[in-house]
Amino acid sequence: MKRIVAVLLLACCAVSAKTQAIAAGTPIAPADAFNTPLNAAETQVMLLVKAMPADKYGFAPSAAIFAPGRETDFVGVRTFGALVIHVAQANYGMAAKLGGIKPDIDPASLRGLTDKDQIVAALSASFAFVHKAFGTITTENVFLSLGGPTTRATLAAGNLAHTFDEYGQMVEYARMTNVKPPPSGPPAPPKAN
Secondary structure, eight states: OHHHHHHHHHHHHTOOHHHHTSOTTOOOOHHHHHHHHHHHHHHHHHHHHHHSOGGGTTOOOOGGGSOTTOOOOOTTOOOHHHHHHHHHHHHHHHHHHHHTOOOSSOGGGGGGOOOHHHHHHHHHHHHHHHHHHHTTOOTTTTTSBSBTBOBHHHHHHHHHHHHHHHHHHHHHHHHHTTOOOGGGSOOOOOOOO
């Protein structure tokens, strides 16, 4: 739970300029409140998966990339492409439960994808589905139980936490393959007046 709260706080700091213009104390629709950090997560992840070369989608860490004598265990570790597919599948699974809506595709069908363009398109479609599901969150239903202590708010927070968690792993894979993650680049120069 601490991780979810930390991720939400971090994500809330990444709000757009439009959102920052809203006066403190102004009520925000729950759907908008959750879609704002989702936009930030989606932007970071999509930039990274597009920057990763197609020939690196099969990369997974192995003992061979570490210094001799280091004890490592990478049996069954996902490839970069499999991580991306995993995020897409999780997006569909959590969003379907949260929104009470059925995805247009069977998330299990994504497992066989190996082509970068298809994987990137599947991930993008999964984010669109999450936005659609987040759009179903209202003031009236945000904290209603979906079974046990699970609510739309906890599923939305869980989805955001999971996305940022997997993004962190993808960043490490990129760095291990000498790919600089786009959001880690130098700051943009100031715009001229």
